[in-house]
Amino acid sequence: MSVKIAVLGHGVVGSGVVELFYKNKKSIEKHAGTEMDVKYILDLRDFPESPYADKFTKDFNDILNDEEVTSVAECMGGVEPAFTFVKSCLERGKSVSTSNKELVAEKGDILLKIAAEHNCNFFFEASVGGAIPIIRPLHRCLAANDIDKVAGILNGTTNFILTKMYNDNMPFAEALRLAQELGYAEKDPTADVEGHDACRKICIISSLVFGKHVYPKSVYTKGISDVELCDVAAADVLGHAVKLVASVRRTESGKILPVVMPTLVSYDNVMAGVNDVFNAVLVYGDGIDCTMFYGRGAGKLPTASAVLGDVIEAVKHKVTVFSQSWESAEDDSFIESVDELKSFWYFRVPYDSEIDGVEAYNHDDGISFITTQELTFAEAKAKAEKLSALAYMPVL
Amino acid sequence: MSVKIAVLGHGVVGSGVVELFYKNKKSIEKHAGTEMDVKYILDLRDFPESPYADKFTKDFNDILNDEEVTSVAECMGGVEPAFTFVKSCLERGKSVSTSNKELVAEKGDILLKIAAEHNCNFFFEASVGGAIPIIRPLHRCLAANDIDKVAGILNGTTNFILTKMYNDNMPFAEALRLAQELGYAEKDPTADVEGHDACRKICIISSLVFGKHVYPKSVYTKGISDVELCDVAAADVLGHAVKLVASVRRTESGKILPVVMPTLVSYDNVMAGVNDVFNAVLVYGDGIDCTMFYGRGAGKLPTASAVLGDVIEAVKHKVTVFSQSWESAEDDSFIESVDELKSFWYFRVPYDSEIDGVEAYNHDDGISFITTQELTFAEAKAKAEKLSALAYMPVL
Numbered sequence: 050m051s052v053k054i055a056v057l058g059h060g061v062v063g064s065g066v067v068e069l070f071y072k073n074k075k076s077i078e079k080h081a082g083t084e085m086d087v088k089y090i091l092d093l094r095d096f097p098e099s100p101y102a103d104k105f106t107k108d109f110n111d112i113l114n115d116e117e118v119t120s121v122a123e124c125m126g127g128v129e130p131a132f133t134f135v136k137s138c139l140e141r142g143k144s145v146s147t148s149n150k151e152l153v154a155e156k157g158d159i160l161l162k163i164a165a166e167h168n169c170n171f172f173f174e175a176s177v178g179g180a181i182p183i184i185r186p187l188h189r190c191l192a193a194n195d196i197d198k199v200a201g202i203l204n205g206t207t208n209f210i211l212t213k214m215y216n217d218n219m220p221f222a223e224a225l226r227l228a229q230e231l232g233y234a235e236k237d238p239t240a241d242v243e244g245h246d247a248c249r250k251i252c253i254i255s256s257l258v259f260g261k262h263v264y265p266k267s268v269y270t271k272g273i274s275d276v277e278l279c280d281v282a283a284a285d286v287l288g289h290a291v292k293l294v295a296s297v298r299r300t301e302s303g304k305i306l307p308v309v310m311p312t313l314v315s316y317d318n319v320m321a322g323v324n325d326v327f328n329a330v331l332v333y334g335d336g337i338d339c340t341m342f343y344g345r346g347a348g349k350l351p352t353a354s355a356v357l358g359d360v361i362e363a364v365k366h367k368v369t370v371f372s373q374s375w376e377s378a379e380d381d382s383f384i385e386s387v388d389e390l391k392s393f394w395y396f397r398v399p400y401d402s403e404i405d406g407v408e409a410y411n412h413d414d415g416i417s418f419i420t421t422q423e424l425t426f427a428e429a430k431a432k433a434e435k436l437s438a439l440a441y442m443p444v445l
Numbered sequence: 446m447s448v449k450i451a452v453l454g455h456g457v458v459g460s461g462v463v464e465l466f467y468k469n470k471k472s473i474e475k476h477a478g479t480e481m482d483v484k485y486i487l488d489l490r491d492f493p494e495s496p497y498a499d500k501f502t503k504d505f506n507d508i509l510n511d512e513e514v515t516s517v518a519e520c521m522g523g524v525e526p527a528f529t530f531v532k533s534c535l536e537r538g539k540s541v542s543t544s545n546k547e548l549v550a551e552k553g554d555i556l557l558k559i560a561a562e563h564n565c566n567f568f569f570e571a572s573v574g575g576a577i578p579i580i581r582p583l584h585r586c587l588a589a590n591d592i593d594k595v596a597g598i599l600n601g602t603t604n605f606i607l608t609k610m611y612n613d614n615m616p617f618a619e620a621l622r623l624a625q626e627l628g629y630a631e632k633d634p635t636a637d638v639e640g641h642d643a644c645r646k647i648c649i650i651s652s653l654v655f656g657k658h659v660y661p662k663s664v665y666t667k668g669i670s671d672v673e674l675c676d677v678a679a680a681d682v683l684g685h686a687v688k689l690v691a692s693v694r695r696t697e698s699g700k701i702l703p704v705v706m707p708t709l710v711s712y713d714n715v716m717a718g719v720n721d722v723f724n725a726v727l728v729y730g731d732g733i734d735c736t737m738f739y740g741r742g743a744g745k746l747p748t749a750s751a752v753l754g755d756v757i758e759a760v761k762h763k764v765t766v767f768s769q770s771w772e773s774a775e776d777d778s779f780i781e782s783v784d785e786l787k788s789f790w791y792f793r794v795p796y797d798s799e800i801d802g803v804e805a806y807n808h809d810d811g812i813s814f815i816t817t818q819e820l821t822f823a824e825a826k827a828k829a830e831k832l833s834a835l836a837y838m839p840v841l
Contacts, residue, residue, distance in 0.1 A: 069732050073591050080588035080768045174586065180733035182578075182586030190570065190578030192476035193753030195469050319739055322718040336465050336750030337576035337740055343715055344736035354732030357589030365768075372476045372761075 051084035052364050055112040056122045057134060059092040059105070062148045062175070063124035065353030066360075067101060077357065081364045088118055113137050120363045122356050123147040132156050139163045139171060144366075146359030148175035148352050154249035158262035158377040165369045172359035172373070177250045178203065178328045180351030181344040182358070187257055187332065188372045194334030196258050200296035200445060203250040205326035205346040206234045206241035207273050207293040212324040214281045215290065221276060233326055243272035244293060244309040251295035254330075255307045258297065261378045263307055269387035270309040280397055280440050283417035286410050287395070289313035290321040294445055304385040313395050313419070313444040320445070388427035392443035394420045398436045415439050447480040448760050451508040452518045453530060455488035455501070458544045458571070459520035461749030462756075463497060473753065477760045484514055509533050516759045518752050519543040528552050535559045535567060540762075542755030544571035544748050550645035554658035554773040561765045568755035568769070573646045574599065574724045576747030577740040578754070583653055583728065584768045590730030592654050596692035596841060599646040601722035601742040602630045602637035603669050603689040608720040610677045611686060617672060629722055639668035640689060640705040647691035650726075651703045654693070657774045659703055665783035666705040676793055676836050679813035682806050683791070685709035686717040690841055700781040709791045709815070709840040716841070784823035788839035790816045794832045811835050 054070075056063050067087055070077060078085050089112045090104045099105070109130075112118055121138045123145055125131045131152050135145045140163060147153065152160075153173045164171040174184045178201070187196070202208050206228055213224035225242065228234035240246045248270040255263040273293050281291045294312035299305055314321040319341055323329040328346030333339050345351035362370075397417045398404060409418040424432065426443075433441045450466075452459050463483055466473060474481050485508045486492075486500045495501070505526075508514055517534045519541055521527045527548050531541045536559060543549065548556075549569045560567040570580045574597070583592070598604050602624055609620035621638065624630035636642045644666040651659040669689050677687045690708035695701055710717040715737055719725040724742025729735050741747035758766075793811045794800060805814040820828065822839075829837045 069589055072731065073589060076591065077589055080584070082767060180736055182582040182736070185586050186578040186582060188476070189758065190581050190754045191750065192757045193465055193469060193473055193750050195472065319715070319718050319720075319723070322715050324715075327715075334750070335468065336746045336753070338744075338747060340576055340578070340738075340740035342736075342738060345734050348734075350732045351734060354587065354589050354730070357732070358586045361588045362585065371478060 051086050052081070052119055053086060053088040053117040054120050054122065054360060055089040055091065055118045056087060056124065057091045058123070058125035059090050059094070059096060060124065061349045062352045062356065063090070063122070065349035066122050066124060066356050069350055069353045069357055077361060081361045083364060085364065088115070109134055113141060119143055120360050121145045122360055123149055124356065125149065126151065128152055128155055135160055135171070136163060139167055139169055142167045142169045144170040144172070144363035146172040146175070146356050146363055148356050150176040150246070150249040150253060154252040154265055157253065157256060158375060161374040165371065165374065168369055170363050170366055170370055172363055173253065174359050175352050175355035177253050178330055178342065179344065179346040179348060180354050181328060181330065181342045181346065183330050183342050184257065184373065186342065187254070191332060191334055191337060192372065194336040196332060196334040198296065198298040198333040199254050199258060199330060200294055201251070201330035202292050202320065202323050202328050203295045203330070203346065204241055204247040204293060205328055206238065207247070208323065208328070209233050209326045211273060211276070211281070211291055211293065214276070214278055215285065218278060220278055221274065242274050244270040247293060247295040248309045251297055251307050251309060255297040255305060256375045257373065259299070259305045260375045261383055262375055263378070263384065264381070267381040267384050268307045268309060271311065273311050276311050277440060279412065279414035280417070283397060283410055283412055284313050284395060287417065287419055288316050289444065290316065291442070292320070300385045300389060302385060304383055306385040306387065306390060308387055308390060311442050313442055315445070318445065388425060390426040390443065391423050393423055394429045395442045395444055396420070396433065396436065396438050397440040398438050402436050404436070419444055447482050448477070448515055449482060449484040449513040450516050450518065450756060451485040451487065451514045452483060452520065453487045454519070454521035455486050455490070455492060456520065456522070457745050458748045458752065459486070461745035462518050462520060462752050465746055465749045465753055473757060477757045479760060481760065484511070505530055509537060515539055516756050517541045518756055519545055520752065521545065522547065524548055524551050531556055531567070532559060535563055535565055538563045538565045540566040540568070540759035542568040542571070542752050542759055544752050546572040546642070546645040546649060550648040550661055553649065553652060554771060557770040561767065561770065564765055566759050566762055566766055568759055569649065570755045571748050571751035573649050574726055574738065575740065575742040575744060576750050577724060577726065577738045577742065579726050579738050580653065580769065582738065583650070587728060587730055587733060588768065590732040592728060592730040594692065594694040594729040595650050595654060595726060596690055597647070597726035598688050598716065598719050598724050599691045599726070599742065600637055600643040600689060601724055602634065603643070604719065604724070605629050605722045607669060607672070607677070607687055607689065610672070610674055611681065614674060616674055617670065638670050640666040643689060643691040644705045647693055647703050647705060651693040651701060652771045653769065655695070655701045656771045657779055658771055659774070659780065660777070663777040663780050664703045664705060667707065669707050672707050673836060675808065675810035676813070679793060679806055679808055680709050680791060683813065683815055684712050685840065686712065687838070688716070696781045696785060698781060700779050702781040702783065702786060704783055704786060707838050709838055711841070714841065784821060786822040786839065787819050789819055790825045791838045791840055792816070792829065792832065792834050793836040794834050798832050800832070815840055
């Protein structure tokens with residue numbers, strides 16, 4: 050019997066899912082162990098030229114009420130109407146695989162609970178790191194580890210901009226304009242540039258690894274819009290690349306601390322070499338020490354690859370995969386205050402500053418150095434004020 | 446009901462499996478969805494001081510005949526008696542998870558067939574790349590892709606030696622001695638240094654990705670023992686790192702070409718930054734473009750992490766995972782001759798050589814350059830002979 054799939058949304062990712070499915074249908078069916086076909090594509094627009102024109106519908110109920118459809122790919126983006134559609138599908142026992150990070154970050158706990166109640170699955174590999182397998186490795190391959198920290202470059206747009214600043218000495222505004230021209234950044238780039246996109250992704254990772262839903266509003270998030278060229282250049286001299294790092298760690302108090310901030314990454318760390326639109330995720334555990342997953346974090350076929358990987362898993366699994374889920378959080382008391390973030394820190398201070406006992410780099414825009422001791426964010430802020438610091442960032 | 450496990454072998458990896466299991470028992474049981482315990486540890490030696498002394502047995506039949514034992518971790522290494530033991534376990538329907546690359550490379554097809562016939566699993570995540578999740582991502586997460594090439598740094602010992610040659614200008618023999626002192630290389634380093642270990646691992650990857658068993662004897666394998674310092678230095682000037690790369694690709698003829706050779710990796714490729722004992726695997730597919738998996742390729746707890754991840758999967762899966770298997774090969778006619786290996790090539794030639802039209806680097810030991818066109822290995826060999834080349838290597 051052939052398994053029937055529906056694809057919600059025919060934008061970049063949704064059309065990629067259909068394209069990649071038909072390109073590799075034979076081997077996909079071999080991996081799934083059954084024949085498969087796309088029965089519906091949901092979109093409000095018309096696509097009369099599409100080779101799959103006969104599959105399009107504008108009515109979600111066609112999909113919901115068709116019992117033949119057992120697996121759904123949600124590629125619409127945004128919380129609504131995606132949430133209502135996904136919820137309805139899961140309530141009918143149809144598994145859903147999504148690329149929608151906003152949906153998972155805001156409503157993941159609710160949707161996972163509904164999936165479990167209806168013996169189906171809510172999968173979201175594509176919501177973090179695009180093509181990079183990270184969700185499944187975290188809860189399956191690394192299941193024997195006590196994972197205490199995850200840190201990643203989770204936004205391709207900002208990594209492209211920072212790479213241009215570094216490689217071509219291009220100021221932020223110019224690099225952003227180039228990213229927009231190349232289609233890597235939206236017309237309104239706020240979600241990428243201010244770190245909101247990376248924040249949603251670290252929320253999903255935090256929830257999965259530590260077992261309780263972390264909402265974006267609980268996460269201290271600072272983007273790259275005030276990262277200056279002189280700091281990127283000074284960091285280089287000090288042996289580091291500046292990256293927008295989204296991370297989460299377990300603190301000494303047993304709480305967790307998710308945070309998104311421009312961060313210095315040592316050239317000794319393989320993540321410093323992750324450039325352009327590529328993403329990477331470092332996972333630290335007591336068995337593995339440190340593992341990194343790297344690849345294209347966005348784009349039509351890379352994201353479609355992750356969605357389809359999930360669809361194949363959903364077809365194979367007749368029961369809920371309970372290891373890939375988390376509980377709702379009653380409050381955010383399990384989240385540590387960002388003031389407690391412990392790190393070495395990069396500082397740029399005025400020439401006349403008193404900075405004894407550190408190797409400092411004097412340049413046109415001040416004196417740059419990295420602290421020789423770890424400080425909390427609160428302590429770093431106090432130090433920054435005392436020294437009238439021109440810039441300061443944590444070091445990974 | 447508690448699932449009972451047996452661990453075959455109490456060497457580095459086997460003892461790591463027991464240690465990591467008891468360290469993280471609670472969360473491992475949560476991931477597996479059931480209580481678990483180690484009932485037997487098989488080793489011919491005595492471990493009277495071990496906290497698990499009561500679990501040791503010298504008689505494999507204790508394990509084989511105990512119906513309570515449903516999942517076995519094989520960490521003995523070598524083909525025999527591992528093959529006989531694993532075969533017997535699978536025939537009784539006991540799933541086996543192994544770290545034994547020699548066993549998988551030589552007997553994988555046979556053991557996978559027996560597992561399928563007895564509705565259990567033969568898992569081997571730990572046999573390639575140590576802690577790095579690569580086997581499961583290849584056949585699950587990337588299942589929607591047509592994978593046409595995999596290339597990796599699959600041996601930590603040789604990568605450590607090449608890193609020392611590069612970073613510290615240390616000749617091969619001295620770097621090997623240091624690796625032996627640090628416990629990274631065996632007293633007889635042949636298996637690592639001559640590429641046999643990397644060869645076994647690329648055989649396993651080739652078999653999984655392309656579906657037919659590839660034997661080590663079918664793979665052209667060249668180690669690093671004649672890589673010279675001057676070539677490592679010249680490659681650097683030309684923008685490349687020298688790495689022992691094990692790769693497999695589908696060729697234009699539809700055959701596959703697995704090969705192990707010292708290879709130049711461009712600094713633009715994130716794999717060039719993989720240093721010391723770390724391993725990395727690049728996977729190329731039509732959906733993902735390129736993805737990299739990075740981590741510790743060997744060692745007690747990293748390898749134990751991978752074995753235990755498999756044990757947890759084996760406990761969760763009540764049926765054979767058919768996507769993680771391959772067929773026996775009647776002959777090696779599906780393997781392309783290494784003479785057809787197409788690549789750009791690095792050459793070092795004597796001073797008086799006629800080399801027009803390439804950017805060449807003159808140094809104390811000759812002239813180094815990279816070809817401007819791809820050549821087959823056969824063509825490169827002919828060119829090397831014509832130019833009386835002092836060294837030549839492919840470029841990834």
